[in-house]
Amino acid sequence: MNAINVAINGYGTIGKRVADAVDAQEDMEVVGVTKTAPSFGCNLAIRKGFPLYCTSDDPKRISAFEKAGIECQGGLSDLLSIADVVVDCSPGKVGAENLDKYKDAGVKHIFQGGEEHSLTGLSYTSCANHYENLGADGTRVVSCNTTGLSRTLIPLFEACGSLKVECTMIRRAADPGDSKKGPINAIKPVLKIPSHHGSDVMTVKSGIEINSLAVAVPTTIMHVHAIVADLPDNHGLTTESIVELWRETPRVIVMLGEGNRLTTTAEVMEMARDMGRKWGDLHEIFVWEDGVKLVGNRLYYFQAIHQESDVIPENVDCIRALMGTEHDWRSSVANTDAAISRYYSL
Template sequence: MFLLPNNVSRMIRVAINGYGTIGKRVADAISAQDDMVISGVTKTKPSFGCDLAVRKGYPLYCTYDDEQKINAFHDAGYTCHGGLKTLLGVSDVVVDCSPGKHGAANLEKYKNAGIKWIFQGGEKHEMTGLSYTSCANHEQNLHAEGTRVVSCNTTGLSRTLIPLLESCGEISVECTMIRRAADPGDSDKGPINAIKPVLKVPSHHGPDVMSVEPRIKINSLAVAVPTTIMHMHAITVTLPQGHGMTTESILALWKSRPRIIIMNGGETGITTTAEVMEFARD
């Protein structure tokens, strides 16, 4: 809640710039909060994604401030409340879910509008100077003008590695990220029949982990494989001498943390990402 003069409170107005794969999930999460309201979501042009926004009652805006592009929504039968500039004017914070590499241009718009901003992991840490994941550096991000939420892979790494760091004092990590080639809704990405390595070492994942917890010594590699289900991490962690940890104590440690589920493939039959996805859907 925002506290206004005379102790009057009101809901925090959140704009979603980019109502796509990430934006849809962010919007659903915001809708579940009792102190936030979605001021609007943006689309670049009329498409089937607009129908979901309309069904959920989210005000629809155009990503651009061009009148012709705004009118295209009206011509397609959608009520469009204006362009991005108009949306920012009725918002307190914007969550940028636009495709990666658009951040620098958008950041200037957000600063000019005088509102707070949150970027997603497709942008670089250097652009914002601050990155965030809830299990690592929540307090450092309090009262910031803006931040960047690290990628899903970096979030997953952080959730498993930070408990080990906190228990042992130091860890050294080698990890390989086996990435899905594309989101399920993307029909123009690949590879389709190849394994595509990231030729730059380290991949962005290791440095991104260190952007939220610099005490972790980590090197990362990444390859993309022809699947759209989910990613997988192959991780080797070296603990310091005299760490005192056992397999059982590490499993118990992870079980005590939120958003970590321990799966025993031998007992459950969950041995591939296909079964994991089916379990998640259920």
């Protein structure tokens, strides 16, 4: 079988990680990545051997790369002409401007969580709706927060048949490489109630009833979710069986906080760095086992999300869904994760 030719439009925080994850897979090839203009990130692409293109077809912008001594293969149209699928990793809300270019080029397209669900009318999380995305022309991998909520809530929903959820998203203020956002010395509530995070879960699993509140706090390394879920009567689950359910769920890590001295996001991310993935990434959602408690039918738990990386393997599975090359989400997830592990152990 021929490899799937994957273009990555936008080689920033998410794009550079998606490029590596695609490069790790045997059934895919990175045919090119894009930048708007010369910058330090271009050297990473060139070192990796990824052909570099400009996000624009404007000859002046393309020649700016050559002037800076950076080899540029052409504009976005040139890249799309050799791609089967493009993963749009442009900044939030910017991706929407690229949709017509992908349609005109006849290339399948995957957007990120910074775009609206309405852009494609379809969203994706492997454990929620891989099957619904099979063969689609375009979709959106949901945000880091929605991916995190989906990973732990969907197995619960499938075990219970229904679920009512209230959650508070304690959000990192900015990514570590971002000097423009804040707050740096404040806690900033999102005053739009409910926040968009909860309802976004319903774009991949409509049966879950969920509302969310959000606050931004001065940290850069992770989000934390404080979740309260009401399970239906007579579901037969216990705190222990829920922990067990998550242990068997791909891309969820459940560990004791106190016993392992992993009581804050700082230690969780230090453990992630020990795992040896590039950039110290943690693709899995981290659940504190000692913070899980079922009281009657009401479940309480905390989880931590590495915002820069939990969506990365999802983009790989999503490529297989759109290309229709893997119908079983569990099999895709297992292949994606094994290939990434091999890639970083070389």
